[in-house]
Amino acid sequence: MAFALVANFTLGVSVSEMDLSPLKLKMLAWHKWAGMTLLALVTLRLVNRLIFQPPPPEPAPRWQQRAASWMHAALYVLMFAIPVSGWLVTSAAGIPVIYLNLWELPQLLPKNLEWADPLKEVHEALNQALLMLVIVHVLAAIKHHVVDRDSTLVRMLPYLEKRR
Ligand code: HEM
Incomplete structure (x- = not known):
């Protein structure tokens, strides 16, 4: 999921920076297909997460455990909201996927062209939020590995276990 995201x-960034051309439309179609696949995968992932409880976290101060729970919830929300917002952009533009x-x-x-641009901004803002959370998530994981060991x-x- 992480690599696909x-x-x-x-x-998405590359497509949004391109001028209108047949290549852009082709890449946008691939972007939408990949995004819809990710939406299906995150749905399966959430069902799996609700059925099977994750293992308990490593011992850590209470605030860190709370922060981790909020982070995981936010990552799930964004993994849903991003493809859905992209789907809304395309629907408002009247272009079927x-x-x-x-x-x-x-x-x-x-179809409502007046909504297409604001929804595109929402899609972009959600992606920026995801980028920031992923940076914090990765830094926290590295800190656990290197500092807390x-x-x-x-x-x-x-x-990584085998290489330890
Ligand atoms: C997890 C899945 C997805 C991710 C990570 C993602 C990410 C992105 C990013 C980073 C951009 C560029 C935003 C900008 O800087 O302007 C973008 C643009 C866009 N995305 Fe997505 N997206 C996803 C799913 C979808 C889906 C499912 C659709 C539609 C069905 C979609 C439709 C669009 C459209 C129409 C644009 C604007 C392209 C343009 O500027 O011409 N996206 N997306």
Whole structure:
């Protein structure tokens, strides 16, 4: 999920900086398909998270455990809200998403061009919020690994265990 999110974030930024061209439209279609796939994956992920409780956190001060819970909740909210806001932009612009050029997905809103630009700004702002939270999340994970020397990062990236 993390790699796919970073890739689709990068694709979104690249597309938004391009002038209108057939290549831009092609890349935008890929951006939308990848985004809809991520929306399906995060839904599965949330169901999995609700069914199976995560292992208890490593011992840490109470404020850090609270901050981690808020961070995880915010990451889930953004992983949902970002693709949904992108879908709303496209719906407001009256452009259907045809997933993999095979299936036309429903429009979330009736066509309304006046809403397309503000919704695009919402999509952009949510992405900026995600970027900031991911930076804090990664720095916190590195701090656990290097300073606290606990297993938080290894639990996120189990292949590190073998290299210890
Ligand atoms: C997790 C999934 C997604 C991520 C991380 C993501 C990320 C981004 C980013 C970073 C931008 C550039 C914002 C800017 O700087 O202006 C962007 C633009 C955009 N995204 Fe997404 N997006 C996702 C899903 C979607 C979906 C599902 C759709 C539509 C179905 C969509 C439609 C758009 C559109 C229409 C733009 C504007 C492109 C332009 O400026 O021409 N995105 N996205």
